[in-house]
């Protein structure tokens with residue numbers, strides 16, 4: 276049995292979704308193997324958490340590069356050097372240029388803390404509360420150049436409670452992120468979910 280698709284996780288912060296993906300990938304037969312954690316922030320707390328697990332890490336400070344393209348070329352080189360086949364964005368807070376997206380389109384997914392296409396961008400939990408939503412949630416999608424607009428692979432819903440503040444709602448959504456992201460990665464890594472003609476298509480693997 277193959278060891279699974281060589282997968283990199285890109286982070287900018289604490290890395291809780293990274294940890295849930297790492298844990299899921301330890302299961303026998305899981306179709307992806309996490310072989311690299313890369314961050315645009317050398318001080319990202321998730322890097323230290325990744326190193327504790329023994330996984331290879333790479334810190335590329337985006338501010339050390341003259342422009343976005345130079346940073347992305349270095350990131351791409353690190354991924355290619357590591358033999359990466361799939362990329363998971365997990366709290367990676369850089370908008371990727373069309374150049375990088377074209378390099379990885381169909382092999383790069385992201386988790387977003389809202390039920391897309393509702394509430395793209397940032398402050399998603401505040402937006403949901405301001406809109407008076409009774410349900411909220413998270414979305415795993417293929418990454419395309421347009422921000423948070425890629426074809427949806429999986430979603431999970433949570434109830435919005437009357438006394439919710441953004442932090443309470445975020446915490447409830449995060450539990451579902453940790454459940455649905457590993458499921459979505461398995462769908463993509465196994466070939467069951469594919470990006471085809473701008474849509475997410477489910478095939479018998």
Ligand SMILES: Nc1nc2c(c(=O)[nH]1)N[C@@H](CN(C=O)c1ccc(C(=O)N[C@@H](CCC(=O)O)C(=O)O)cc1)CN2
Nearest residue numbers: 367368369370371385387396418419420421422423424
């Ligand atoms: N081309 C794409 N790039 C990225 C996507 C995408 O769908 N297409 N998803 C995002 C993740 N994301 C929300 O899910 C997101 C990340 C970053 C930003 C943003 O405004 N970043 C700023 C810098 C912010 C910072 O450094 O703190 C920027 O890049 O200038 C918005 C949404 C990942 N990239």
Ligand SMILES: NCC(=O)N[C@@H]1O[C@H](COP(=O)([O-])[O-])[C@@H](O)[C@H]1O
Nearest residue numbers: 288289290291292365366386387388
């Ligand atoms: N626009 C991207 C975005 O907002 N992503 C969100 O950042 C958090 C990262 O947490 P983590 O580092 O603990 O996984 C997660 O809630 C993820 O959905």
